[in-house]
Amino acid sequence: MPSTALGEFVGTLVLILLGNGVVAGVLLEKSKANGAGWIAITAGWAFAVLCGVLVAVALGAPGELNPAVTLANVIAGTRTVPDALAHAAAQMAGALVGATLVWVHYLPHWAVTRDQGAIHACFCTAPAIRRTVPNLISEIIGTMVLVLVASAIGTTGVAGATPATNLGPALVGALVWGVGLSLGGPTGYAINPARDLGPRLAHAFLPIPHKGGNDWGYAWIPVVGPLAGGALAAWAWSALSATNGAPQ
Numbered sequence: 001m002p003s004t005a006l007g008e009f010v011g012t013l014v015l016i017l018l019g020n021g022v023v024a025g026v027l028l029e030k031s032k033a034n035g036a037g038w039i040a041i042t043a044g045w046a047f048a049v050l051c052g053v054l055v056a057v058a059l060g061a062p063g064e065l066n067p068a069v070t071l072a073n074v075i076a077g078t079r080t081v082p083d084a085l086a087h088a089a090a091q092m093a094g095a096l097v098g099a100t101l102v103w104v105h106y107l108p109h110w111a112v113t114r115d116q117g118a119i120h121a122c123f124c125t126a127p128a129i130r131r132t133v134p135n136l137i138s139e140i141i142g143t144m145v146l147v148l149v150a151s152a153i154g155t156t157g158v159a160g161a162t163p164a165t166n167l168g169p170a171l172v173g174a175l176v177w178g179v180g181l182s183l184g185g186p187t188g189y190a191i192n193p194a195r196d197l198g199p200r201l202a203h204a205f206l207p208i209p210h211k212g213g214n215d216w217g218y219a220w221i222p223v224v225g226p227l228a229g230g231a232l233a234a235w236a237w238s239a240l241s242a243t244n245g246a247p248q
Contacts (some may be wrong), residue, residue, distance in 0.1 A: 002083050007061025009090040009097075012194060015052030015065050016098025017105075018121055019045045020199055024102055027118040028109040044183060046177030053169035061171065066192040067091055068230030072147045075234035088194070095198025099123055102199075103206050116212030123203035124196045125188035125222050126215060135218075138186040139225025140232065142179050146191050147233035149175045155241070190222030197223055 022044025025033035033040065053063035062079075064070045064226040067088040073079035079087070102122065103110070113119055120126065127135045153171045180189050199217065204214045 001086050004061040004083070005086045005090040007056040007059030007086045008064060009094040010059055011052040011056025011061060011063055012065045012091045012094030012198075012214050013052075013098040013101070014055050015048050016195060016199060017101050018048035018051055019195070020099055020102045021105065022048070023105045023111070024122040027064040027113075027115075027121055028106055029113040030109055031106070038184075041183075042177055042180035045180055046173040049176045050169050050173035053172060057169065061087075065091060065094075066146075066226070066230075067194055068143050068192060068226035069147060069150065071227055072151075072230040072234035075231055076151075076238060079181045088241075092198050095194040096202055099199035099202035100206065101206065103202065106144055110211075111209045114210050116210060119208060119211050120203060120215065122190070123199035123216075124219075125190045126218060127187045127221075128185060130218070132221070135187050135221050136225045136228075138183070139190060139222055140229040142183045142187075143191045143226040143229025144233040144236070145179055146175065147230050151233070151237045162216065187222070191226050191229070193223040193226050195222075 022033075022041055025031045025044075026036045029035065049065070052065050054064060056063040062073075064073065064087060065076055070079060070084045070087045070091070074081060074084045104124075110119065117126070127138075150172055151176070153168060176191075179191060183189060200214055200219055203211065
């Protein structure tokens with residue numbers, strides 16, 4: 001197990017605790033944030049990414065926090081397969097623990113919330129309109145944008161400059177905010193297999209009052225879609241960089 005796996009675990013835990021935490025705050029009954037809406041949710045997720053990446057990097061990890069990003073790094077040649085598998089496992093475990101902490105934090109609110117869909121949304125995603133192919137394409141496109149722009153953030157530009165190291169996490173947070181605002185409407189923009197599957201497992205196993213099913217029939221889309229999108233973005237960025245002669 002590489003030493004970087006610890007940072008990926010803790011960073012993903014923070015990501016999910018704050019990200020799913022804002023969803024719970026907006027959707028659960030008797031929460032002071034109840035009804036705050038989509039802008040609050042997308043902003044909360046952006047700050048969650050910022051905080052998660054900062055923690056992961058401080059602990060010596062790259063701050064991927066996302067198996068789709070990890071896969072893109074493998075394709076780009078900056079991550080070995082054994083390290084990638086360790087990172088993905090750590091990210092999944094961190095997501096599961098982070099979702100469990102959301103349940104603990106909002107413990108009194110589950111019993112007074114009877115909307116099964118709202119409870120489910122505090123853990124994992126579901127489509128606004130259930131159509132397999134469009135839902136899958138939505139997750140692919142959202143993750144492609146995430147990985148392409150994240151690659152650009154870390155790349156030397158035409159002026160020979162890169163974003164300052166300490167600005168990187170903030171820029172990625174802003175990127176996630178933009179993806180959520182612009183592309184999150186159809187599926188809730190999982191764009192991260194660990195972000196969806198880990199909390200979905202927590203929803204399945206935790207003793208949550210009034211919860212419904214786990215929607216396992218849909219669960220493969222926020223896993224396969226982001227992985228495909230991350231891979232496509234890595235190949236596209238490599239091809240674009242090679243064509244343009246830009247450093248990667």
